[in-house]
Amino acid sequence: MAQDREAMDMGEALDVATTLTSIDRTVHEPARLMILAVLRGLESADFLFLLRQTELTRGNLSSHLSKLEAAGYVEIAKEFVDKIPRTLIRLTQAGQAALDAYRRDMGSVLAELEG
Amino acid sequence: MDARLTKTEVRVQRMLVRDGITEMLFGALLLVFGVLFSIGSPLAAFGALLPVALNPLGSWLKRRFVYPRIGYARAPKGERAIRGILITAIAAVALLAGTLGLFALALGFEEGRLLWLSHFVPAFAGLLMAIGPWTIARTTRLVRWYVMAGLFPLSGTLLPLLGMATGYAAISLEAAIIGGLALVYGLGLFVSFLRTYAVEEAGHGAGS
Numbered sequence: 001m002a003q004d005r006e007a008m009d010m011g012e013a014l015d016v017a018t019t020l021t022s023i024d025r026t027v028h029e030p031a032r033l034m035i036l037a038v039l040r041g042l043e044s045a046d047f048l049f050l051l052r053q054t055e056l057t058r059g060n061l062s063s064h065l066s067k068l069e070a071a072g073y074v075e076i077a078k079e080f081v082d083k084i085p086r087t088l089i090r091l092t093q094a095g096q097a098a099l100d101a102y103r104r105d106m107g108s109v110l111a112e113l114e115g
Numbered sequence: 116m117d118a119r120l121t122k123t124e125v126r127v128q129r130m131l132v133r134d135g136i137t138e139m140l141f142g143a144l145l146l147v148f149g150v151l152f153s154i155g156s157p158l159a160a161f162g163a164l165l166p167v168a169l170n171p172l173g174s175w176l177k178r179r180f181v182y183p184r185i186g187y188a189r190a191p192k193g194e195r196a197i198r199g200i201l202i203t204a205i206a207a208v209a210l211l212a213g214t215l216g217l218f219a220l221a222l223g224f225e226e227g228r229l230l231w232l233s234h235f236v237p238a239f240a241g242l243l244m245a246i247g248p249w250t251i252a253r254t255t256r257l258v259r260w261y262v263m264a265g266l267f268p269l270s271g272t273l274l275p276l277l278g279m280a281t282g283y284a285a286i287s288l289e290a291a292i293i294g295g296l297a298l299v300y301g302l303g304l305f306v307s308f309l310r311t312y313a314v315e316e317a318g319h320g321a322g323s
Contacts, residue, residue, distance in 0.1 A: 034123070041124030042188050048315050049186025053127060086187060 016112045019105050026071045027102040031056055032064045036073065036099045039091040047087050065089060073098055128254045131190055134181045135304025138259075138297045140169045141247070145294025152287035180305075184312035207243060211236075233281035240286045241271025244293075259300065266293050 027033055031054065038053045039045060045053075051061055068074040073095030077088050091099075132138075144165050214235055218227035245267040252260035270289040275281045280288045 037121065037123040038127055040121070041127040041191070043191045045188035046182075046186045048182075049130075049188045051315075052185050053130065088187075 016109055019109050019112075023105055023109075024098050024102055026067065026073065027098050029064070031060060032068055033099075033102070035061070035064055035068060036091065036095055039074065039089065040096065040099060042091075044088045044090040046089070050089060068095065071095075071098075125254075125256050127188070128190070129257060130185065131188060132251065132255055132257070132260075133185070133304070134177070134308045135301040136173055136176050136181070137251070138301030138304060140173050140301075142294045142297030142299070142301055144169055145244075145290040146298055147294075149287045149289070149291025149294055153284060153291060180309060183314045184308075186315075203243075203246065207239075211239065214239075233285075234275040236282060237275055237280075237285035237289065238268055238271040241267035241269070241289055244271075244290070263293065263297060266296075 027036060034054045034056075035050060038050060047061070047065075050056075050065075051058065054061060056064070065074060065076060069076050071094075073092060075090045075092055077090070079086055079088060147165060215228065215231050218231040218235065221227060222230060245264040248260045248264040248267070251257075252264055267289065270292060271285065273279075274285040274288055279285070
């Protein structure tokens with residue numbers, strides 16, 4: 001009986017470890033996670049809006065956006081509004097899927113650790 | 116956007132209405148329409164065109180005062196909005212016709228029609244006018260939008276019951292009162308917004 005319990009605990013621990021290793025590290029970084037979470041509720045936003053919402057520095061935000069763009073999680077496009085250049089950032093479908101998967105995986109890991 | 120919004124999404128949605136411009140324009144629209152309608156001005160017929168005039172004003176205010184301060188963000192498009200409006204309109208007409216029939220059956224046609232028009236129609240119009248604020252309240256979870264959504268059917272019910280106005284007069288009065296309140300509240304929010312957020316000097320570039 002005790003051996004069964006021990007085996008079950010080992011199995012659960014392995015499940016948690018497997019889930020943890022499969023966590024997307026691009027999304028897992030707190031600043032990038034915040035950027036994706038802000039963009040999730042919007043069709044698009046410009047650099048200043050993200051700057052205000054995330055409270056990152058300009059350099060930091062720019063660097064994280066480049067990484068997210070390289071991963072295909074955001075699209076960055078420039079457009080002119082009243083002759084003023086505006087950089088619009090949009091969450092892609094891949095970014096949406098990655099964020100959803102991250103929430104699901106982390107939710108199950110945390111549930112396992114708490115349970 | 117589904118109903119299971121995260122806290123971050125709610126915060127972002129709140130930021131989109133933080134400037135009070137939506138309240139101001141919605142309030143101005145209701146106030147002008149209510150006043151024109153209550154004085155029986157033929158211009159009231161042009162009330163439907165007011166959003167056409169107010170939309171560019173709202174866009175200009177956003178460009179001039181909001182985007183340089185907090186940046187630009189576009190809310191997701193309501194993909195099912197047109198279908199929803201169409202279904203609501205059809206349901207509203209069907210409900211109006213159905214209740215008119217019920218009133219006529221219960222009280223006789225003339226008496227039933229008069230009571231329906233004087234007491235039921237203002238409350239029903241209040242419910243319809245509450246749809247917009249209710250939609251915003253659901254995404255922002257802001258008390259002021261819930262209050263506004265509640266004030267419409269409440270005033271539409273109470274004004275005829277208290278004998279202050281009935282029928283179309285009650286509809287125009289409720290629009291004017293709530294519109295005036297929303298306009299003043301929106302102005303207050305707008306001033307507070309301007310005082311809270313400074314213009315970002317470096318513009319909108321992505322780190323450039």
